[in-house]
Amino acid sequence: MAHVRLQGITKKFGSHAAVSDLDLEIADGQFFVLLGPTGAGKTTTLRLIAGLERPDSGTIYIGRQNVTGWTPAQRDIALVLQQFSLYPRYTVRENLAFPLKSPARRLARSTIDERVARAAAIVRVEHLLDRKTDRLSGGEMQRVSIGRAIVRQPRIFLMDEPLSNLDAKLREALRAELKDLKTKLGATFLFVTHDQIEAMSMGDRIAVLNAGRITQVGTPYEMYNEPNDVFVAAFVGTPTMNLLPAEVKDGTALATAGGFEFSLDGAARERFANAEGPLTIGVRAEDIRIGPREAIEAVAHGVENHGVEKIVTLRINDCLLRATIPAADPIAIEDRIRFSFVPERLHGFDVKTGLNLRRRQ
């Protein structure tokens, strides 16, 4: 079984620790996403699992076996990268068959044909089998790259930003296809990306990586609704979660830059019990209510039309907040507008550590 476990993994490049004391567990058959900004250590982690890098300390298990000392070939892993590494003068069929023709595999011709046909069907390139790969579009090339990983029937697929070079429409289509692929193949997937939408839409579980350390592991729902800290809160979700510095006293928060007050009692109390003093308060754009009867006055600093909805930037003194409003709302820049927060959807973060208050309790 292709269960993957990293235990206390550290990897340094010179004096810089790309990954520090990393523990990670990926269940068999899971679609697991490593999400983080550039330089977070995502690709290093993937290369460590693939065997392309050796850790300075720690142990890597695949199945029940300690594979830390194994070569990449021994690990039975397939790698799909951002840059499609196909052989340009060969046909799609030849590219797909290539990994199976290694003398070490000693596969019968009929087995190779069968596997190529199956992989081609799965990634929907059957009609392209006799085309040279330099005549393919970007999306087709990436499908063939994935197909070439499939023919080997690996225990684990490792994918490093495979959708990043594709246009938006194709990325959307391939997101769904990859998720589907996991269901069809039942294999374990580790997918590396800096794109939170990819992570949210595909991941059974997501690990957010920041500066070589894991900040949170959880389902997409947990990442979005219960972020462990300010970093995850701000990294996951568009528009970015509003984070406002506040001073809390007796169940009331004063937004420092905004100069307005709001209650942390009632529905918010559970999350803000015993909160006192400086605090960062997080609120998502869709958790701001807009309407003539709402408590706080603001000015529309910016209005963006996204078609399906609008994003309005509210200005209250020096404080800017983004809120989602219906597309039909006729708000214009510099209009006066009233808002309030959905109290049960407010998040509190410690000013120093950035940790969600929930984690203190």
Add this chain to the structure above:
Amino acid sequence: MANIHLQDVEKYFADNYVVRKLNLQIHDSEFVVLLGPSGCGKTTTLRAIAGLEEIDRGDIVIGGKAVQNLRAADRDIAFVFQFFALYPHLSAYDNIAFPLRASGQSRSVIDTRVREVARAIGIEPLLHRKPSALSGGDMQRVAIGRALVRRPKAVLMDEPIGALDAKMRETMRTELKRLHLENSSTTIYVTHDQVEAMSLADRIAVMDEGVLQQVGTPMDVYRHPKNLFVAQFIGSPVMNVLPGRLLAEGGRMKLFLVDAAEALDFAGPVPPQSIRTEEGLMIGVRPEAVQVARTEQAGYIPIEAHLIEPLGAYDIVDLKLGSQFLRARTASGFVAGPGQTVWARIDESQTHFFCPQSGIALEAPR
């Protein structure tokens, strides 16, 4: 300030016909976004307006004057690139002041202008810093400040925030829009990102393969795309496009989507019979126009949820129509899991029809 007219502009790179008979009228103070995929000709068009590319045919008229034979420097246009082209050895102040010094302005005029612009773009406290001590967003602010300081007739921007991270892009979008409202210089902005185009533009000019596909306000191109390309390039998630057929049955219109087990009642306006050909139509529906219910409802058809993409604020659910999918936008967690049967219908007022051969939108009478 000036209007910019492109008249029958054509551009070849060797045999490659990259801009095809482009006609576009940009009004004084307007913010127009040229939007399209890579290779669509948008950047070439922008560079041609700037004078960085010569055109093979046509006229570029800025403020009533044909400029296609003028050098870039004589067109009085400012250009902002994706990669901040700042002088690394000069402070932010000196970078912004550079174009004024080059044109021999007095020191006090320069100082007033630089500070004015710095205030507008919010970098006053950073003026003494060298570019290496600035964040990506601040560097791009300085580059924009340098473009605006001369008060050019027009500002051209080529993916100016494309290299910034997602959060910074959000902030810069709001700032760029406000900046434009404040100094109302005619702006042409190139991007492949439809969110940027929708957010910033007074009007969007959508291009593909060197051809201008549609020009209109963001709401216009979103709600009334002229063809399949525009329909699927604008909006995220992408508009569903499925083959289908509209037939009158027992005095009512029925919409048959490909492979769907049941037809949908269709009470909305439909294109005239004469263009509803035998081969059927392409039916376009944005995910938010697919209405989903958990229980059986009149006018809804049962359909299986194939997979669910949770995007935080909402979910995208792929509904299975035989071999094809209809993607719906639902509230977060609305459909419990893949394999569930839900009931769906499509909102007639947000349904688009396209000719299957040409991809051209078939407008129903509004």
